[in-house]
Amino acid sequence: MALYSAIESHVVTRRSDFSSAPDDPAKRGAITEMRTLLTSARKLQSVMAWIDAISEPPLDLGTTYFVELAARRLVGSNAELLAISAEEASYSTYRNPYEKVIADWGDPTEIAGDTVIVLFLPRREQRSGLLHPLLVHELGHAVCQTHDLTSRAYSQAIKRKRLQSRFATTAAAHALAEGLLPQEAALQIVNRMQGWLEEALCDAIATQYLGPTYLYSFVAEVAAGNVDRAGKKHPPPRQRIRMILDHLGWASTMKAAANGLDDWVRAISGEHPAYSGVEAFLVWTLDTVAKEVRRRVASLVQPHTFSPDSGELDEIKELLAAGIPPAQRQSGETINSCAVILGSWLFALEAAGGDVSSIPVAADSEELAKLLPKGLEMTALMSAWN
Amino acid sequence: MPQFHHEDLANAVTDPILEQRLVVMPLIDKGQIGPASIDVRLGTEFRILRRTDEAGLDPGGQDLPDVERIQEHVSIPIGECLWLHPGQFVLGSTLEYLRFPSHLSGYVVGRSSWGRVGLLIATAIMVQPGFGGNLTLELVNHGEGPIALYPGSRIGQLTVHSLAGPTEHPYEGKYIGPTGPQVSRLTKERAEIDHLKGVAERLRTRT
Numbered sequence: 001m002a003l004y005s006a007i008e009s010h011v012v013t014r015r016s017d018f019s020s021a022p023d024d025p026a027k028r029g030a031i032t033e034m035r036t037l038l039t040s041a042r043k044l045q046s047v048m049a050w051i052d053a054i055s056e057p058p059l060d061l062g063t064t065y066f067v068e069l070a071a072r073r074l075v076g077s078n079a080e081l082l083a084i085s086a087e088e089a090s091y092s093t094y095r096n097p098y099e100k101v102i103a104d105w106g107d108p109t110e111i112a113g114d115t116v117i118v119l120f121l122p123r124r125e126q127r128s129g130l131l132h133p134l135l136v137h138e139l140g141h142a143v144c145q146t147h148d149l150t151s152r153a154y155s156q157a158i159k160r161k162r163l164q165s166r167f168a169t170t171a172a173a174h175a176l177a178e179g180l181l182p183q184e185a186a187l188q189i190v191n192r193m194q195g196w197l198e199e200a201l202c203d204a205i206a207t208q209y210l211g212p213t214y215l216y217s218f219v220a221e222v223a224a225g226n227v228d229r230a231g232k233k234h235p236p237p238r239q240r241i242r243m244i245l246d247h248l249g250w251a252s253t254m255k256a257a258a259n260g261l262d263d264w265v266r267a268i269s270g271e272h273p274a275y276s277g278v279e280a281f282l283v284w285t286l287d288t289v290a291k292e293v294r295r296r297v298a299s300l301v302q303p304h305t306f307s308p309d310s311g312e313l314d315e316i317k318e319l320l321a322a323g324i325p326p327a328q329r330q331s332g333e334t335i336n337s338c339a340v341i342l343g344s345w346l347f348a349l350e351a352a353g354g355d356v357s358s359i360p361v362a363a364d365s366e367e368l369a370k371l372l373p374k375g376l377e378m379t380a381l382m383s384a385w386n
Numbered sequence: 387m388p389q390f391h392h393e394d395l396a397n398a399v400t401d402p403i404l405e406q407r408l409v410v411m412p413l414i415d416k417g418q419i420g421p422a423s424i425d426v427r428l429g430t431e432f433r434i435l436r437r438t439d440e441a442g443l444d445p446g447g448q449d450l451p452d453v454e455r456i457q458e459h460v461s462i463p464i465g466e467c468l469w470l471h472p473g474q475f476v477l478g479s480t481l482e483y484l485r486f487p488s489h490l491s492g493y494v495v496g497r498s499s500w501g502r503v504g505l506l507i508a509t510a511i512m513v514q515p516g517f518g519g520n521l522t523l524e525l526v527n528h529g530e531g532p533i534a535l536y537p538g539s540r541i542g543q544l545t546v547h548s549l550a551g552p553t554e555h556p557y558e559g560k561y562i563g564p565t566g567p568q569v570s571r572l573t574k575e576r577a578e579i580d581h582l583k584g585v586a587e588r589l590r591t592r593t
Contacts, residue, residue: 061430061461319411322404323518323563325483328412330402374483374520374565377430378412381464381481381538385414 140202260355316343504529516556
């Protein structure tokens with residue numbers, strides 16, 4: 001809506017310029033400006049056809065309320081969200097995607113107050129409510145940009161003497177191996193390091209906000225693939241799982257519901273495969289700065305940290321077992337929306353056997369596809385009621 | 387079947403044993419419990435009949451997916467409204483997920499304030515013991531002008547009745563656990579319609 005308001009406001013100004021223009025050349029100038037505006041608007045429309053997704057939102061109302069609340073809490077009260085279901089296999093984010101096009105108009109100040117976040121989710125996972133916590137990781141990218149988290153974390157990390165020394169050695173070896181100039185090799189490593197740092201920050205944001213729920217959703221997304229594959233911008237999933245577990249303090253509260261899965265997660269995060277070259281440096285760097293990443297995120301997300309309550313989780317599981325969407329405890333108290341998702345994960349994992357193979361079964365549960373969104377919708381409504 | 391009064395209703399919705407509890411999820415405001423009924427709110431999901439090239443709804447001739455295709459699913463967030471035009475019919479549902487234990491039954495009826503503007507909210511008003519789900523409402527505007535329907539507003543009232551004892555045959559019908567308005571499952575009664583056609587044939591050919 002901010003975009004439309006900005007366009008409307010711009011048009012009003014140009015109309016006013018036209019009516020108050022003192023002579024023909026000035027009127028022609030105003031018309032030319034209107035034409036420029038029209039061209040820009042067409043360009044905007046052509047590059048952003050997906051904005052039409054706003055008329056047919058891919059997320060149910062309950063998940064929309066949940067993600068919007070997370071966006072306002074983590075990014076800022078002016079965060080505006082648009083979710084789009086895409087054919088791509090993974091989740092991604094854009095922040096203020098039209099900023100550049102509007103900047104061409106020469107006056108983007110009218111929308112400067114809003115942060116527009118466009119989230120893409122895989123179409124095939126549109127109804128998999130248990131995977132939607134991954135959207136909070138995606139919001140993390142907008143948090144990083146808004147609060148300049150990545151560059152701050154990078155600047156802090158690069159001050160470490162040991163890191164500087166290993167960086168220099170790695171860059172020199174990389175330049176030699178790839179036939180690059182030393183500056184090019186260094187820049188490539190810096191870019192990857194910032195990408196990995198940002199992923200770690202986003203994982204930490206999602207873990208702080210969602211608790212163990214994020215671990216389950218993340219494992220569901222990566223369990224079937226190669227957990228040791230290091231991406232250009234993504235650390236290996238095994239390392240990320242280890243960092244999430246460290247963040248959670250290796251909580252054992254989930255062991256009862258999913259003993260086998262719990263063992264699997266601990267076992268894979270306990271192994272440290274050997275990497276070489278740039279990737280060895282990046283894995284080491286991330287392990288080195290992990291505490292700093294958590295500390296930085298904790299200070300930002302602290303007021304919204306989710307701490308599971310076992311009594312609440314038991315009530316949620318009992319309600320789900322009876323086929324009732326969880327929103328309210330027997331006492332009448334509203335159930336925490338993060339607990340609704342965690343309780344749903346635990347219920348589904350328990351029902352599917354609790355080992356690692358129960359993850360995809362849980363994520364595909366038809367029953368939860370009905371009950372979870374309803375529970376989220378009702379908790380959102382109740383918490384906003386008074 | 388004695389009808390529950392305020393105190394009975396307040397106890398029934400907070401019964402510590404889930405199996406015996408009259409579940410009204412969520413009961414946003416305790417003020418919804420009246421002298422002898424519980425106010426229920428309008429949910430956010432609707433099913434609206436599309437304009438299509440289908441001749442109509444024929445439970446004897448159409449499959450369930452055909453019936454679902456004719457009725458478009460629409461979500462209206464809290465704060466927005468759905469305009470119901472004179473003569474228009476849409477399916478809605480209660481905001482509350484209800485579950486009746488096996489010793490209780492109920493009736494859902496409109497609130498008079500809505501009735502006075504011409505709104506009918508339900509024709510199949512009986513709620514069977516054992517039923518669980520967001521209750522589907524058949525919303526019809528019988529008035530002369532459009533009516534704005536606001537999700538979250540109190541639209542109906544539920545009376546609750548105690549049976550002589552728990553039934554051993556709680557509801558296990560076609561509408562189990564809906565979380566929004568459900569289209570008619572009359573197509574599942576095709577066997578009955580086929581039987582009627584058989585009866586007609588026998589009536590014609592009997593000697």
